[in-house]
Amino acid sequence: MKKYKVYIADDHTLFRKAMVNLLRSFHRVLEVKDAENGKELLTLIKYEQPDVAIVDLQMPVMDGAETCEQLIKKHPEVKIIILTMHDSNKYILHMMEMGVHAFLLKNTEPDELEKAIYAVIEKDFYHNDLVAAVLRKNVTERKSGQRPQFRSAELTEREKEILVLICRELTIREIGQKLSLSENTVRNHRVNMMDKIGVNNTVGLVKFAYEAGIVS
Amino acid sequence: MKKYKVYIADDHTLFRKAMVNLLRSFHRVLEVKDAENGKELLTLIKYEQPDVAIVDLQMPVMDGAETCEQLIKKHPEVKIIILTMHDSNKYILHMMEMGVHAFLLKNTEPDELEKAIYAVIEKDFYHNDLVAAVLRKNVTERKSGQRPQFRSAELTEREKEILVLICRELTIREIGQKLSLSENTVRNHRVNMMDKIGVNNTVGLVKFAYEAGIVS
DNA sequence: ATAAAAATAGTACAATTGTACTAGGCCACC
DNA sequence: GGTGGCCTAGTACAATTGTACTATTTTTAT
Numbered sequence: 247m248k249k250y251k252v253y254i255a256d257d258h259t260l261f262r263k264a265m266v267n268l269l270r271s272f273h274r275v276l277e278v279k280d281a282e283n284g285k286e287l288l289t290l291i292k293y294e295q296p297d298v299a300i301v302d303l304q305m306p307v308m309d310g311a312e313t314c315e316q317l318i319k320k321h322p323e324v325k326i327i328i329l330t331m332h333d334s335n336k337y338i339l340h341m342m343e344m345g346v347h348a349f350l351l352k353n354t355e356p357d358e359l360e361k362a363i364y365a366v367i368e369k370d371f372y373h374n375d376l377v378a379a380v381l382r383k384n385v386t387e388r389k390s391g392q393r394p395q396f397r398s399a400e401l402t403e404r405e406k407e408i409l410v411l412i413c414r415e416l417t418i419r420e421i422g423q424k425l426s427l428s429e430n431t432v433r434n435h436r437v438n439m440m441d442k443i444g445v446n447n448t449v450g451l452v453k454f455a456y457e458a459g460i461v462s
Numbered sequence: 463m464k465k466y467k468v469y470i471a472d473d474h475t476l477f478r479k480a481m482v483n484l485l486r487s488f489h490r491v492l493e494v495k496d497a498e499n500g501k502e503l504l505t506l507i508k509y510e511q512p513d514v515a516i517v518d519l520q521m522p523v524m525d526g527a528e529t530c531e532q533l534i535k536k537h538p539e540v541k542i543i544i545l546t547m548h549d550s551n552k553y554i555l556h557m558m559e560m561g562v563h564a565f566l567l568k569n570t571e572p573d574e575l576e577k578a579i580y581a582v583i584e585k586d587f588y589h590n591d592l593v594a595a596v597l598r599k600n601v602t603e604r605k606s607g608q609r610p611q612f613r614s615a616e617l618t619e620r621e622k623e624i625l626v627l628i629c630r631e632l633t634i635r636e637i638g639q640k641l642s643l644s645e646n647t648v649r650n651h652r653v654n655m656m657d658k659i660g661v662n663n664t665v666g667l668v669k670f671a672y673e674a675g676i677v678s
Numbered sequence: 679a680t681a682a683a684a685a686t687a688g689t690a691c692a693a694t695t696g697t698a699c700t701a702g703g704c705c706a707c708c
Numbered sequence: 709g710g711t712g713g714c715c716t717a718g719t720a721c722a723a724t725t726g727t728a729c730t731a732t733t734t735t736t737a738t
Binding site for chain 1: 723724725726727728
């Protein structure tokens, strides 16, 4: 029976180190390494490729989405399991399109994580209720003629920059001053983000920022 | 050398189970039990008291603050360590007043957690940078004549109810309809919350809701 | 080289939120 | 039997956000 190498990236040290322990206790896991953020994970992987990379969606330095994008481009043979706190389906669909192999909520049982690891290696994808719900929602929305909840949850660098400032409780005017931009420009970036994400007020933006790990 | 009993409450199963592993690996920890939320923790403790209870601040069913309040009232001999993701100082000061024994960010090293466990038992309190920063900020704010960042971060039931709806992206009008309240009443609850928490717009409210575990 | 995407900036108006007050009823606690 | 906290509701106005467009320039990718 083959044994596997697993890397994990998560910014919460306590969780990450505890997870390393847990992963080492899995029968078919041979080696575990950990990284504090996406950047560090990519550096690790540059030198030695694991069978599976477990990536937290919420990370400050290089968030999960960006990490996965790079990972898939540079090392398509590495299977990716996303860990997320919130079942933010806006994001999940987008990442499925990117080619991520599994999605798990942080409140799954350790057993399920173990199953998921073996599944992504051997069957290339791990199906669970979370994924099923997102897929179903996407299908029913298309069918009923509604436009799906979002176009693409990928924000540009400028948009993220502005989103961060929104989350720091700055007004449009203040953001404009800080970035030396017209208020109108900032306002436009806001509406573009709201469009992309599929929300229609600031609350939606802030929630997205939290759920996507763009803030805190 | 005496060995200790530790209970932990956290709604993220994966984290919690991994933490149980970790705690068991500490030399002077004899027994570990875990609970999914504050309510469950209190039930556990009703039958048998641990030396230390580790409580996640962010929990949906019964949040960390409420859990600690009850815990201190009913079992003052149990030492409490709060785990939090964000260094939300608004909350920490309030909980220090309540009598919580330690605060740790979720990105501390396992070693520090171990030290903290022994410290709260033997010295009744564990000091670290997080706590020091909050205390200093509180002092300097009082000195400079500013009113402290918040009065009390304790929201009433009604306020929490409204905050949850705000976080669901409802407008004041919609909330009023849903709860059969005047728009003005809802508006007043909003400003009262903003006052208590020490913010001046919706963004601040939503962030607080996340950081206090009132939503997701 | 050219098309697409991103960033910039604008106008004009509607809707919502935020500020600053007053005020009555209810309930619990001392 | 008063005091204070909580919930309710109000008025009136200021500030900010949200909607709906058009349009030019810059950057990026094929």
